[in-house]
Structures are given as structure tokens and as C-alpha cells.
Amino acid sequence: MNAVTPRLTCAFLVSMAAVALGCVQGGGLSHSVVERRRGSRVETYEVAGLGLGAVADGYTFRNARFRFEFDVAFAGVPGYETEDARRRRGVEASEFLNGGYAFVRDIFGIEASKMLRVVIAPTVRGADDDAYTSTSWREIGDEGGMIEGSEESVMHFGREAFENRTALAHEMTHALLAAYRLPAWFSEGIATLVEVDYAESDRTDYADVTIEPIGLDENGRNVIQNWRGHGSDLPDRSSDTYGSAYAIVREIGRRYGPEVYPRFFQDLRATKAHLAGDGPSITVIVRTLSRVADTDVTPFFAEIAFDIPDV
Template identity: 25%
Template sequence: MLTFFRLLLILFLSVLVLGCHESEETQTQTESDIHIKIPFPKVHIHFDYDESITSHEALDTEAERADYKAKALSEVEKLFDELRERFGFAPDHQIHIQLVDSVSGLKNVANTVVMYNPMTGGIARLTMHFPYEMFEQVSVRAHELTHAFIAPFHLPTWADEGFAVYIENMYAETPQHPIFETLQTEIRRDGAGVNAVQHWTEGSGIYSDVDLTLWCYRYSHTVIDAIEKQWPGTFAKVFETVHPQTTLSTPAFVAVLDGIITDTDMVGFFQKLGFENLR
């Protein structure tokens, strides 16, 4: 009889232990299911250091670099949200930020390099390079992040940089590229007599001239600023109208503006500024 009760007890304990294992397995499976169903936010922004910057006095230890990276990402994400509010959209491509010692040997320059997919026209990779001193300036971060926002639209250089400076100056205590008082009196022309900003290609030909390049930044910004002041909300409509991955020449960009601004002939507006071959 005692043996019988012992057998019953062993059987009971076995069932109890088995039940516990099944319960734990079921719980684990349930947690796994929940984990899979939670949508993870898409990561837009990545931050890293080029080897050349790790000797900087503010970044020469792993702890300093880790702290600075956390601070930098927080600041860029805040700025990202602000620009999303301004533009009414956000890019869905990844944004890579790299802190470097210099850009083309210069510590007072930041840049954004965009690699496009030749098959789709979409962005394969976008990297912003900042020397430490440039990243510390919120206006410079705003300028480069604007490029990241509008890169999918393939705008002419003058429009792309005009937007970037337009946003940059919203964050600058002292604008580096202030607007001109008038567009007509500040025109500079290339060898063909065309407004030099229309065919602006940075760093080549006549545009290797520093003074002319600085003028291009100011003039482009002044054009964007003048249009947005006279016809508020125009550029929000531009980005609603233009399909990303569509390359816009200056004539195509002006045509988009002409379709949005119905009370003014925008082709004539730009022709008065020395732009040509717009129709």
C-alpha cells in the first residue's frame, strides 16, 4: 500500500513539473509572439567617428566619444523633428553622420555626399561629414540636414543650396549668407551672359572662385526667401507636387513653380533675373 501511494506521489509530482515546464514554454512563446508583433521604429540617423578625429582633445577617450555620440544623436533627432514639422514630410532613407578632422583639408567646412542608385534614382547612401567645430554649430547641422531632407528631389544646385541656407539662417545668430536687399541689382553673369547661379556647379570652372561661390550661396538664398515671402507656402506645395527621384533642371523647377503660383508668370520672373532657356 505504501508503495502504491509512493507511486501516486511520484506520478503527481511528475505531472506538476511537466505542467510547469509547459507553462514556462507557453509563456516564453507568448512573449516571443508579442515581441515580434511590436513594430520597431525605423532608424534614420547613424553617428560615428572617422579615425582622424579620435585624437581631438574633446574626443580622445572612449568615454568622451560615447557621451558625445549620445548628445549628438539627441540634438540631431530634435532638429530632425523640427525640420519634419517645417517641411511637412521626412526622408525615409538612412542618414549617416561622421565626425571628421577636416573636409578636403578644411576645418571650417561641412558637406553632404549623396550616392544615388543608378537603376532606381533613389538614395543608396547619404553621409554628412562634420569637423568637430562645425558640428557644434546648430545652423551648420540645419544646413546639412536640409540637404538630407530634400536630396530625393534632385533639385538644381542653386535651389538645393538656397533651401539649405534658408533653413540654416533660421538657426544662425549671425547669418553667414544674409539675403541681398534686391535680386535685380546683385546679378552676376557668366561668360554667356546668363545669371551665374543658374548653372552653378560647385568647385569647377568659374565656380572654383571663392568669392563667386559665396555670392551663389547668398543669391540662391535670396531667390528662395523672396518667393516664400511673396507667396507663402509655395515650397511646401513644391514638395507635395514633385515626385521624389525625379531630376529637376532649372526649367523644370521653374515650371513647377509656375504651376503653383498662378497670379504671376514665373518664367518671366526668372528671366528678369537673367535666367535663360526656361521654356
């Protein structure tokens, strides 16, 4: 047999990045945040396409935007035993996620380029209240640049997390952000902002958080800059870290105006800076923010003790 050897003009690799949400179980968080919604740009969120079509197995349901995949183990879980019950759960989540989708689109100017996959199981990583979003993409060349549009995100929810609006909003934001491969402080700050401003999270008292560094490393750098990076001592998930990331993202919006984020993501799409290497570096982020805000944002990042090489 003659083997045909395909001539590859480029090498494809698959990288995995996972972003995770802290456990969302309640536990005595007493304050809800009253300070919300920057300006009044969006008052209500229209819900489109609530109907969910069932795929033949009775566990998979989809509409124009979402595909919900329930684990077959739900056959034995009260409230999820029947196809109708699972569909009702899906419609409920779809309604809320649709509103969150519109919120993210209006505040940050980003949208999904493909259907969003939602996988629900009785437990995830051993807990019914755990949730995370995984993203994979294809890369090209020696430098590891991402192939535009190759990202695939999957949201994973345990049963209790799936019934929790905070978790739904948080994870969907990660799915929408996946293409941009932002550092943890930035993506978690945005996901937490959606949690607080759209889902009205009471996971922690976000009204009290500040941009004051939560710690400095031996070089005097804010430890959050390298959160989940190589050598970071910060826990993967902690209220302090989510709160600090949220405060930074909120403050950038306050200082540079409601258009700063839509323009930031639009600029990335135009320059394709997010496709290079491991995603946008802090230098690229600061340069891009400065360009779209039409002002030098370096002093802000110096104030929060970020280390910014070569701006």
C-alpha cells in the same frame, strides 16, 4: 564549372554628386540676422529619441533617426577620448539635428526615407572646420533616370564643423534634399535658409542679400543659374553665391506663400519628375512652381535673369 550569367533587365550605374558647405570658421562676421521665421508656423521643435545606443566598437552610436560614426583617431582628441564623451557629443548633435529635421519637414514638406549617416573625423579634406554631404544613387536605362529611393547620403564633418550648429543644419538639409537632385542655386538656397532661420547662422549678413543677379554671363543669364554646372566660373563656395541663392529661395516663399514649397516637393514625388535625367531642369522647376502656386512664376525668373527654355 558552369557559370551562370544573370540576365540583366536593366543597367545599374552609380552616380556621385557632392555638395559642399563653405568653411564655417568665424572670422569677424558682425551681424546676426534678426529677420527670421516666415510666419509663426512652428515655434518650438520637439526632440524625439535622444538616447543613443552604442555599437560595440564604442565609436558608432545610433537612434531611430541618426547614425553617428566617429573616426578611431578621436581616441587621441581632447573631449572625444572616451566612449561616454563621444556619446555626449552625439546626443548633443542629435538634439539639435532633430529640431532641424522637424523644421525642414514643416517648412518644405520633406523627410528622410532612411536613417541619416553622420561621419565625424578630426579633419575632413584637411580641415577641422570643413563639412560636406555626398550622395549616391542608382540609375536605370540609357537616359540615366534615378531609381526611386536608391539615394544614399552621408554627412561628413571635421571636429570643429561638427560642433558648429550652422554646419550641422546646413548639411542635414542637403541630406534631406538628396532625393530631389536640385540644381545648386536651389539646394544651397534651401540649406542656407535652414541655416539662417533655424540655426541662426551668423556666417554672413543674410538680412542684406537681394535677388539682384550677382553677375550675368555672355548671354545675359544670371550666373547663379549654372552654379557648379559645366563651364560655371563661379567659385564652388562663396558668401555672395550662398547669399544670392538664399535670397532667391526666400523670395519664392514670400511671393507664393508658405505652402509653395511643401506643394512643390509633393508635386515632384507625385510626378516623379526629379527621377528623370540629371534631376529637375529649370523648365520643370518653373512649371512645377507655377502649377502648385496656381500662378505663372515665369515673370519672377525673368526678373532674376534666368534662362527658361520651353516653358
